[in-house]
Amino acid sequence: MRHALALLPVLLVAACGGGKAGGPDLTAILDEAPAQHLSDYGFFADAAADVPAERVRAYDLINPLFSDDAAKHRYIFVPEGKTAKADGGGLPVFPVGTALIKTFAFAPDMRAPEEGAFKVETRVLIRKADGWAAYPYVWNADGTEATYAPTGARQTISTVSPAGEPLEIHYEVPNKNQCKTCHQSGDAVEPIGPKLRNLAHEGPAGVDQLADWAAAGLLDHVPDDLAPTPSAADMTLPLDSRARGYLDINCGHCHKPDGSASNSGLWLQLEETSPVKLGLKKHPTAAGRGSGGRLVVIEPGHPEQSILAYRMASTEPGIAMPELGRTLPDPVGIDLINQWIAGMEGE
Numbered sequence: 125m126r127h128a129l130a131l132l133p134v135l136l137v138a139a140c141g142g143g144k145a146g147g148p149d150l151t152a153i154l155d156e157a158p159a160q161h162l163s164d165y166g167f168f169a170d171a172a173a174d175v176p177a178e179r180v181r182a183y184d185l186i187n188p189l190f191s192d193d194a195a196k197h198r199y200i201f202v203p204e205g206k207t208a209k210a211d212g213g214g215l216p217v218f219p220v221g222t223a224l225i226k227t228f229a230f231a232p233d234m235r236a237p238e239e240g241a242f243k244v245e246t247r248v249l250i251r252k253a254d255g256w257a258a259y260p261y262v263w264n265a266d267g268t269e270a271t272y273a274p275t276g277a278r279q280t281i282s283t284v285s286p287a288g289e290p291l292e293i294h295y296e297v298p299n300k301n302q303c304k305t306c307h308q309s310g311d312a313v314e315p316i317g318p319k320l321r322n323l324a325h326e327g328p329a330g331v332d333q334l335a336d337w338a339a340a341g342l343l344d345h346v347p348d349d350l351a352p353t354p355s356a357a358d359m360t361l362p363l364d365s366r367a368r369g370y371l372d373i374n375c376g377h378c379h380k381p382d383g384s385a386s387n388s389g390l391w392l393q394l395e396e397t398s399p400v401k402l403g404l405k406k407h408p409t410a411a412g413r414g415s416g417g418r419l420v421v422i423e424p425g426h427p428e429q430s431i432l433a434y435r436m437a438s439t440e441p442g443i444a445m446p447e448l449g450r451t452l453p454d455p456v457g458i459d460l461i462n463q464w465i466a467g468m469e470g471e
Contacts, residue, residue: 147177148201150221153250158259162246162270167201167225172268174227179204181342182328185317186353187373190454192293193285194228194244195237200318201225202342209344213321213351215314216343222251224315233284234291243267244279245297249307249315256313260297275299287455294451306377306384306448316377321394324352353394356460367464368394370457374446390421403432404468414443424468433462 149166152159159165169175176182180201188196202208206219227246231237243263250257261270262277276297285291307313320334327333334350337343353372354365376393378385388409391401400406403421408414408431416434423429435445436458444450 147179148203148223150203153201153221153223154252158257158272158274160272162248162261162272165223165248167199167223171270172266177201180225181337181340183318183323183333184325184327185322185373186325187322187356187369189317189373190450190457191228192295192450192452193234193283193291194230194295195234195241197227197229198317199225200342207341207344208337210320210347212347213319213324215319218251218315220251220253224249224318230281230283230293230295234286235284235288243270244281244295245277246270249313256307256315258307258313262297273297291452296451298448306446317373319353320347320350321353322373324350325355356457363460363464363467367460370460374454374457378446403430416443422465422468425466427462427465430465433458433465436461 147166147169149164152164152166163171166177167180169177174197176199180199183198183200185198201221201223202219203221206221208216208218208222210216225246225248227243229237229241229243231239231241233239245263246261248259248261250259260273260276262273263270276299278297279295281293281295283291283293307316323334323337325333327336329336334343334346338346354361354369356366356370358366371392372394376391377383379388379390379392380386380396381391389401390403390406391398392403396402404424406421407419408421414435415431416438418429418431418434420429421431427433432445435443437453438444439451439453441447444453
């Protein structure tokens with residue numbers, strides 16, 4: 125059940141309502157100003173029922189970023205006659221007019237996330253001629269329309285967690301500057317999730333989604349040597365692979381050489397190989413209460429002495445990591461990283 129929606133100075137993006145005949149409107153998509161309503165873009169034939177318009181495809185990631193247990197519905201639009209170009213396993217070069225649409229939804233019981241589900245927000249990233257632009261839309265109570273909300277929103281949500289526990293979430297839709305913090309790549313804004321290695325698995329339609337994209341002309345080709353990101357949920361994989369996959373999607377978008385946390389010297393992308401840059405025996409660049417009295421980011425064999433584990437478990441502003449995009453700890457992710465650190469051999 126949902127409670128009072130209070131708009132605050134925050135930004136992200138919420139979903140669309142209504143529906144627009146004829147499919148996505150490239151004029152609205154490429155307009156310098158954001159559309160007032162998500163339905164103005166025409167991404168959905170029936171937004172209330174999440175029925176995408178022609179050439180809009182649902183997609184999924186191997187590892188979803190944790191966002192207070194929200195269910196996420198992702199869609200991509202590539203203009204007709206345009207094709208994304210593969211760049212190894214990384215982010216494809218998307219053509220101008222590409223839109224990435226991600227809706228966040230909850231249900232009265234998140235063990236059954238589609239039963240009685242209601243939308244809260246949709247985040248839209250549009251590839252304009254001069255780079256990517258992020259727009260936030262917040263859904264109405266009926267789930268039929270979402271309105272541009274540059275100041276974002278907060279909402280109290282009562283639900284049951286995937287673990288079966290009663291849960292009250294003080295959900296936050298971040299503001300536009302906060303969007304840029306997570307999506308920073310040098311001086312530019314870039315998508316986080318749709319790297320080819322994060323897409324290299326069976327998608328929502330039950331087919332190989334990259335092969336499907338290539339067949340539909342959305343992607344120029346699928347690299348022969350593409351190595352999928354390790355699934356954090358795949359218990360058949362080594363613990364190290366699962367932990368690195370989790371850190372990559374949840375932390376690596378900021379903790380990378382050109383990210384907003386680059387000055388920390390802690391780089392958590394999957395491609396990183398330096399033990400020190402990954403945090404092993406690494407002293408923080410700036411001491412303070414964020415360390416919780418711990419001396420290093422990762423103390424091999426001792427999650428209780430590791431700053432990384434301490435900050436992941438915190439919900440206190442200024443200590444919690446990631447610092448945006450969640451108000452709750454992720455118990456599954458915390459357990460995974462604690463196991464990973466505990467299994468490391470100390471010096």
